[in-house]
Amino acid sequence: MDVRVIRAEHLVRVPWKNGGGTTAEIAAFPEGSSFETFGWRISMADVESDGPFSPFPQIDRTLVVLQGNGIELDVNGVPYRLNRTSPKLSFSGNDTTACKLLSGPIRDLNVMTRRGYFEHRTRILGAGVMLLSEGTRAAFLVPMDSSFDVTLDGVIYSLQCFDTMRLGNTQELIQLSGSGRAILVEIA
Template structure:
């Protein structure tokens, strides 16, 4: 998949609607962003297909085998739908909504849809080059959630606002905010957000 190369500077909002919808074996996929990680935890855009991490949202509408990603780690989070059943190297894993599951891209993986199609947030990171983590946080209007360097926040449910210095902007459903060390974006509202953290090993 060729990357869309959005700007990844701190405080940038990446709108999912601006990403081209593409077909994949199990449904449709929209790439949020892809790139590398700088030494100061800066997110650097990908150059063509040269990337160490990629974040996307995909529909899983049909059962069947996933394409392997050898040399990468994958973290999958169901964001719409009740349940996805993955068989990973022969072991069945029930993936419930908003519960990230990490597994090796080298694994043999097949999907089943016991409760119907789902929508999933997918993080892929190059093994040994980057470590990726997805954490689901419940947002509050009273307690701000900061996004720091090497972090992206994806609004999964609800309504939220982004604050930087004295500015305030709406945070729309399934859009992504890029974090930063200086004047880190602060998120408040009601709902759930995926905090994607990228670190050097």
């Protein structure tokens, strides 16, 4: 089983071109690929001001609010409010998208897959037992608001808030213990 824990404190944050925040790549395929060549990419961003999103033609995207009071995304002129009770939205990277912070900065998780080559699914989970969906090539689990213990193959992995656990393709039962929520990202 190929399991790796990526600690949030070790992610390298870099500023956006427009200065509206910072981002840190968690994982991409193929490793070392650029924005023009990735098949899929998962990153965490700190959004500090309102502004436009960069276009990503032929990319399917999901944005998940991890921390903060929320954000309103304007996708092709249609507003979507994301907050703790409704934290995620999937949309096309072809869409004209801009954001407006609801009340202060946020941290979000961005999942992007190249259309026609990969697809992704996201699920918000609490404590319990889970299985990965059939056809999953890689999966990532990120605690959103508290720590989690993840038990897989008899080994306990302790994750702090915003750490990432990368799972390979497993059909084993995965036990989650914690008091908060986590986001599961599956790449197929």
